[in-house]
Amino acid sequence: MSSNIIHSNVHYARDIGFDYGHADSKVQADLFNGLAQGFKTFTGGRGVAHDMQMSYMADGLTDTAKKFITDLAENVEAANE
Numbered sequence: 001m002s003s004n005i006i007h008s009n010v011h012y013a014r015d016i017g018f019d020y021g022h023a024d025s026k027v028q029a030d031l032f033n034g035l036a037q038g039f040k041t042f043t044g045g046r047g048v049a050h051d052m053q054m055s056y057m058a059d060g061l062t063d064t065a066k067k068f069i070t071d072l073a074e075n076v077e078a079a080n081e
Contacts, residue, residue, distance in 0.1 A: 020031050043050035
């Protein structure tokens, strides 16, 4: 089922992300948790494939997305202190 979701939604990724921006914090966290788990499974968690995919994603981010991810990372760091 996962590959079907990817293929059917490839053109709607931005819209789906926008819609999740209006969801509650639990749903948003679950979205990131699922993305992180899938990414780890896909890339093996570390190594060349992981680093390359991270770089490719970073290259495709808008300034707004970069700021959002930076802000989220700062909050994650603060929560871990």
